[in-house]
Amino acid sequence: MTEVFVVAAGANKLTYEMLTLARSLGEPSAVVLGAPGTAASIKDSLAEYGAAKVYAAEHADLDAYLVAPKAEALAALISEKSPAAVLLPSSQEGKEIAGRVAVALDNGLLTDVSALEADGTATQAVFAGATVVKSKVTKGIPLVTVKANSLTPQAAPAAAELVEVPVAVSDAAKLVSITDQVVEPKGDRPDLAEANIVVSGGRGVGSAEQFSVIEEFADLLGAAVGASRAATDSGFYPHKFQVGQTGTTVSPQLYLAAGISGAIQHRAGMQTSKTIVAVNKDDGAPIFDIADFGVVGDLFKVLPQAGDEIRKSRQ
Amino acid sequence: MKIVVLVKQVPDSSLDRTLRSDDFTVDRESASNVINEIDENAIEAALALVEEHGGDVTLLTVGPDHATESIRKALSMGPDAAIHVVDDAIAGSCAVTTSKVLAAALANREYDLVLCGAESTDGGVQVMAQMLGARLGVAALSGARKITVDGANVTVERQTDDGFQTLAAATPAIVSVWDSANTPRYPSLKGIMAAKRKPVETLSLSDLGLSADEVGASAATSAVVSAEPRPPRAAGQRVTDEGEGGVALAQFLASEKFV
Ligand SMILES: Cc1cc2nc3c(=O)[nH]c(=O)nc-3n(C[C@H](O)[C@H](O)[C@H](O)COP(=O)(O)OP(=O)(O)OC[C@H]3O[C@@H](n4cnc5c(N)ncnc54)[C@H](O)[C@@H]3O)c2cc1C
Ligand SMILES: Nc1ncnc2c1ncn2[C@@H]1O[C@H](COP(=O)(O)O)[C@@H](O)[C@H]1O
Numbered sequence: 001m002t003e004v005f006v007v008a009a010g011a012n013k014l015t016y017e018m019l020t021l022a023r024s025l026g027e028p029s030a031v032v033l034g035a036p037g038t039a040a041s042i043k044d045s046l047a048e049y050g051a052a053k054v055y056a057a058e059h060a061d062l063d064a065y066l067v068a069p070k071a072e073a074l075a076a077l078i079s080e081k082s083p084a085a086v087l088l089p090s091s092q093e094g095k096e097i098a099g100r101v102a103v104a105l106d107n108g109l110l111t112d113v114s115a116l117e118a119d120g121t122a123t124q125a126v127f128a129g130a131t132v133v134k135s136k137v138t139k140g141i142p143l144v145t146v147k148a149n150s151l152t153p154q155a156a157p158a159a160a161e162l163v164e165v166p167v168a169v170s171d172a173a174k175l176v177s178i179t180d181q182v183v184e185p186k187g188d189r190p191d192l193a194e195a196n197i198v199v200s201g202g203r204g205v206g207s208a209e210q211f212s213v214i215e216e217f218a219d220l221l222g223a224a225v226g227a228s229r230a231a232t233d234s235g236f237y238p239h240k241f242q243v244g245q246t247g248t249t250v251s252p253q254l255y256l257a258a259g260i261s262g263a264i265q266h267r268a269g270m271q272t273s274k275t276i277v278a279v280n281k282d283d284g285a286p287i288f289d290i291a292d293f294g295v296v297g298d299l300f301k302v303l304p305q306a307g308d309e310i311r312k313s314r315q
Numbered sequence: 316m317k318i319v320v321l322v323k324q325v326p327d328s329s330l331d332r333t334l335r336s337d338d339f340t341v342d343r344e345s346a347s348n349v350i351n352e353i354d355e356n357a358i359e360a361a362l363a364l365v366e367e368h369g370g371d372v373t374l375l376t377v378g379p380d381h382a383t384e385s386i387r388k389a390l391s392m393g394p395d396a397a398i399h400v401v402d403d404a405i406a407g408s409c410a411v412t413t414s415k416v417l418a419a420a421l422a423n424r425e426y427d428l429v430l431c432g433a434e435s436t437d438g439g440v441q442v443m444a445q446m447l448g449a450r451l452g453v454a455a456l457s458g459a460r461k462i463t464v465d466g467a468n469v470t471v472e473r474q475t476d477d478g479f480q481t482l483a484a485a486t487p488a489i490v491s492v493w494d495s496a497n498t499p500r501y502p503s504l505k506g507i508m509a510a511k512r513k514p515v516e517t518l519s520l521s522d523l524g525l526s527a528d529e530v531g532a533s534a535a536t537s538a539v540v541s542a543e544p545r546p547p548r549a550a551g552q553r554v555t556d557e558g559e560g561g562v563a564l565a566q567f568l569a570s571e572k573f574v
Contacts, residue, residue: 066456066473066482067445091476092441092458099442102411103449108536109411111440121540126438127332132545133339139536175454175488179470180481193476197573221573232495239460239495240476245328246353246434246494248476254573264329271548275571279564283555290548293567297556305561310574313565 002026002084003053007033007074007097009089011045013194016153018087018146019049023156025118026084029053030160031077033070033097035063039162047160049153054160059167061174067093068173071100077165078105083141085120090145098145107140114150116142128245128268148193149251184240192224192241197254198270200226200243201236204259204280204299208236214258217303220310226250226270228260244269258299262287279303316370316464318361319424320394321417321431321443323351324378324385328436338532339539340407341437343379350385351439353432355392355499357492360462361430362393362500368464370427371395377405377416383515391502391510402520407532410439414446416530419523421451428469429489433458444491454484457491 004026006018015030022028030051032039039056046054057073074097078086086101088094090112102109115123120142121134137143192198199221201214211231218225227237229244243250245268255273260266262278262285270276271290278291279299288294295302326332326346333342361372374389374397376382386397400420408416421429434441448455454469460479461472464486471482474493502510520527528534554563568574 095442096445096457099445100449103446110537128328130545131334131542133539133542135537135539137537172452176456176482176484178480179483182478184478186477288553289550292551294553295556295560295564297560302556302560302564306564309562309565
């Protein structure tokens with residue numbers, strides 16, 4: 001069977017989604033690009049989701065310099081093994097590795113892909129999600145980055161035979177050093193991109209202190225907290241929680257937008273949510289056009305009242 | 316310090332945008348075209364660096380004739396000059412071939428920094444900085460929310476999903492910026508007047524030593540084969556809060572089994 005590369009994003013849902021997708025195209029081989037020991041630590045999870053092989057392309061320099069060494073290692077492995085397709089995570093890093101590989105191999109590249117057929121036809125949303133296109137790589141093999149939450153991962157245990165890949169990092173790939181890595185505390189709430197429920201606040205929340213209204217409601221539902229760009233730009237909430245075109249794309253079961261008007265760039269990041277609820281005091285706000293349930297009202301009255309009601313029902 | 320800023324003209328992302336019905340490329344002729352918004356953050360970053368360290372800022376655009384409007388508008392923010400690569404043969408290029416043209420335009424120039432946006436709003440792939448870095452053999456520091464230059468060293472805070480990374484490299488370097496990096500300045504009246512007289516150099520493919528068959532639709536490495544508008548989401552139920560809005564919301568969440 002033809003080999004399909006899946007560049008693992010770690011032992012996480014997106015990796016399992018990519019392995020599941022790869023199985024419909026051929027036989028998945030996971031490629032692990034990282035410091036020595038990375039592949040061994042996630043091998044069992046890769047096996048569970050169908051990796052027949054796990055290429056361990058490992059070298060300390062892969063994590064010490066920005067993307068170029070990983071791209072170089074991946075391009076070399078692609079040239080050697082000629083896989084039928086290569087899937088990477090549609091994260092910033094995944095896209096950048098893919099971009100450098102595309103240049104190195106003079107190969108086409110498709111990013112933010114949500115589905116891929118056996119003939120290489122990829123589905124992408126463009127223009128802030130308003131248009132759905134089918135595209136194809138016309139030069140080289142399908143080299144695509146896969147958007148998170150595109151499909152439901154399915155386990156299908158396989159051998160995950162570990163194959164060590166020798167990695168030589170050229171000087172040209174060592175131009176940008178990563179000198180520090182800071183993980184900002186994200187608290188106990190679920191991860192924004194993967195949460196089942198997201199409660200977001202916008203400019204209408206008014207201030208950083210008042211964002212506690214959003215947080216409290218989110219905690220009541222076990223939800224992640226999101227924000228519009230107006231809210232992050234105004235300093236109400238940290239930038240990494242921004243939902244939208246230039247922030248995180250979410251696709252939860254429930255998305256609740258409070259004090260958010262629903263600009264096209266915001267909708268780009270949340271309009272594929274299963275159920276959308278909006279609370280806004282302006283009955284003309286465009287968010288209501290896509291909401292399954294809307295309350296025209298003051299969020300500072302509506303959310304606390306709904307919160308009380310939910311607490312009461314749980315007693 | 317010499318800085319080149321890559322500026323792309325795109326269809327206004329706050330209006331309806333379409334693909335052409337014949338070849339499914341972005342319809343740029345009937346659209347209302349503007350400067351890719353994040354490129355204004357790149358211009359702002361360049362102007363701030365030059366204000367701090369001295370030097371000059373040159374814009375570089377690859378795009379059709381009508382991109383000159385966006386170039387003049389970008390110049391009114393304060394950059395000194397612009398280069399406009401325009402050639403009918405470039406139409407229909409994919410990101411990979413566009414990077415070939417931009418790389419050729421940068422190849423023989425002197426610069427300390429090339430700044431660009433982290434993503435374009437018209438189906439941008441977010442990887443221009445890295446593709447150019449790979450083509451030119453120059454350091455590419457992508458996804459900056461903060462840029463610091465100290466002599467021949469450039470340091471960047473790269474925004475990540477869970478925080479940031481600090482990146483360091485020697486100049487010359489390419490840096491892509493996010494909209495979190497700064498707030499772009501508005502052009503002053505003086506800036507708008509001055510922009511009319513600033514030099515804009517126009518270059519064709521042959522000026523860059525590229526031939527028509529290396530770029531454009533025929534050399535594109537990927538293509539859109541069909542396009543459809545996303546089925547619109549139907550608006551659902553709406554209640555107006557007259558004292559019981561929160562109760563109605565709680566009931567809806569309960570009926571959908573979210574609580
Ligand atoms: C290139 C580009 C990229 C962008 N990327 C993003 C992105 O990734 N994410 C994003 O969100 N935006 C993005 N934007 C910005 C976007 O265009 C909007 O400006 C932004 O989404 C508006 O945020 P908002 O809805 O919170 O603010 P506003 O549009 O100001 O809306 C605030 C809303 O709150 C309501 N309100 C006020 N007080 C109350 C109250 N007490 N109770 C209830 N409702 C109240 C008001 O009626 C109003 O509808 C981008 C823009 C561009 C050009
Ligand atoms: N045709 C172009 N002309 C000038 N700059 C461009 C062009 N295409 C892309 N860029 C730059 O590359 C950045 C990222 O674009 P993209 O890779 O399309 O998302 C943009 O913000 C611009 O700064």
